[in-house]
Amino acid sequence: MNPKIILVTGGAGYIGSHTCVALAQAGYRPLILDNFSNSKTSVIDRLATLMGDPPLCVEGDIRDAALIKKIFHDYCCESVIHFAGLKAVGESVKQPLQYYDVNVAGSLTLFAVMKDFGIKHLIFSSSAAVYGEEKEPPLHEESLLHPVNPYGRSKLMVEEILEDLYHMDSHSSIVRLRYFNPIGAHPSGLIGETPSGVPNNLMPYITQVAVGIRKKLSIFGNDYPTVDGTAVRDYIHVMDLAEGHVAALQKTERSSGLSTLNLGTGRGSSVLELVEAFEAATGKNIPYEIVARRAGDVAACWADPSAAQKQLGWGATRDLRTMCADSWNWQLRASFII
Numbered sequence: 380m381n382p383k384i385i386l387v388t389g390g391a392g393y394i395g396s397h398t399c400v401a402l403a404q405a406g407y408r409p410l411i412l413d414n415f416s417n418s419k420t421s422v423i424d425r426l427a428t429l430m431g432d433p434p435l436c437v438e439g440d441i442r443d444a445a446l447i448k449k450i451f452h453d454y455c456c457e458s459v460i461h462f463a464g465l466k467a468v469g470e471s472v473k474q475p476l477q478y479y480d481v482n483v484a485g486s487l488t489l490f491a492v493m494k495d496f497g498i499k500h501l502i503f504s505s506s507a508a509v510y511g512e513e514k515e516p517p518l519h520e521e522s523l524l525h526p527v528n529p530y531g532r533s534k535l536m537v538e539e540i541l542e543d544l545y546h547m548d549s550h551s552s553i554v555r556l557r558y559f560n561p562i563g564a565h566p567s568g569l570i571g572e573t574p575s576g577v578p579n580n581l582m583p584y585i586t587q588v589a590v591g592i593r594k595k596l597s598i599f600g601n602d603y604p605t606v607d608g609t610a611v612r613d614y615i616h617v618m619d620l621a622e623g624h625v626a627a628l629q630k631t632e633r634s635s636g637l638s639t640l641n642l643g644t645g646r647g648s649s650v651l652e653l654v655e656a657f658e659a660a661t662g663k664n665i666p667y668e669i670v671a672r673r674a675g676d677v678a679a680c681w682a683d684p685s686a687a688q689k690q691l692g693w694g695a696t697r698d699l700r701t702m703c704a705d706s707w708n709w710q711l712r713a714s715f716i717i
């Protein structure tokens with residue numbers, strides 16, 4: 380039997396590329412649609428090495444309805460995993476129109492063509508950013524939704540659109556996945572996260588300090604009401620996240636429905652704990668200084684992942700040490716291979 384083709388929008392990006400590997404391992408054939416605005420075309424060759432076969436790939440934009448029609452016309456595709464989008468919180472405040480255009484209008488374009496072609500299975504990349512500032516850990520799917528920036532609002536808008544679409548067609552099967560803090564990389568070191576410019580996120584900043592691209596880490600605040608005063612997050616290995624998508628896809632194949640699920644480990648780590656774990660896993664010293672809090676940061680945020688465990692039979696298995704070691708392995712190779 381031919382493997383099922385899964386359209387993976389944004390499949391060349393950080394989470395999408397790891398999910399393509401997990402999909403191939405589970406016997407699916409990913410078809411990537413990506414405009415490479417935040418990824419490199421060379422990832423396709425590296426995916427071919429990891430997957431055994433090159434992934435199907437179309438270069439283009441999710442806002443291009445004619446292109447998506449052509450894809451569904453050319454390939455028999457029952458399911459879509461929708462990663463493509465813009466994800467930098469700070470940038471979303473400066474360029475809200477661009478964020479609503481790509482994240483919301485782009486999703487609408489995709490969903491409209493899926494409807495025309497009768498494609499009913501969808502996994503959507505949402506974010507813990509939909510919970511906003513008033514979050515009290517652990518976050519349950521029913522926790523208050525109050526995004527505090529255009530990025531988070533764009534994710535919540537799409538979640539709401541999907542609710543309406545499910546009510547329009549209860550034979551559809553939709554899973555909205557709210558990710559916590561993905562870090563790490565494939566253990567091969569062939570794919571990983573490639574932030575452009577100065578990294579906003581903690582782990583890429585740490586690995587760039589470790590490799591000597593940056594002098595020291597600035598830790599944003601040590602006066603939070605947490606174990607050591609630095610902010611606490613739920614870091615999850617990107618391969619655990621990728622496997623969560625395969626489990627969600629299999630759920631959509633079993634039954635119709637609309638689900639919203641946190642993908643996190645259920646464990647919080649402070650900034651200093653992550654720095655220490657990185658130093659222990661890699662033997663590298665990470666110089667740091669404490670600076671002022673970053674606007675918009677909350678003290679602590681971690682997931683209650685029990686709904687995903689129950690509904691998907693999925694749980695994160697990789698520990699902080701593995702996350703750090705794999706991030707470092709990727710950083711060491713990245714400058715040679717991308």
Ligand code: NAD
Pocket residue numbers: 388389390391392393394395412413414415416417418439440441442461462463464465466481485504505506507558559560561
């Ligand atoms: P990424 O930027 O690495 O990947 C996104 C991919 O989408 C990139 O390859 C980019 O080129 C592509 N893309 C962007 N705009 C496009 C467009 N208009 N048409 C086609 N392709 C387009 O990001 P990621 O970290 O892999 O995130 C994937 C998804 O998960 C995003 O929707 C993001 O908002 C969401 N998410 C990410 C995180 C995180 O911390 N990385 C957390 C929560 C949610």
Ligand code: UDP
Pocket residue numbers: 560579580581582584596597598599600610611612650673676
């Ligand atoms: N952080 C930091 N220095 C950095 C980047 C991040 O101290 O250079 C902190 C940030 O304030 C937050 C945590 O690390 O408390 C995780 O930040 P990140 O941007 O990776 O993820 P977020 O949870 O904000 O989406």
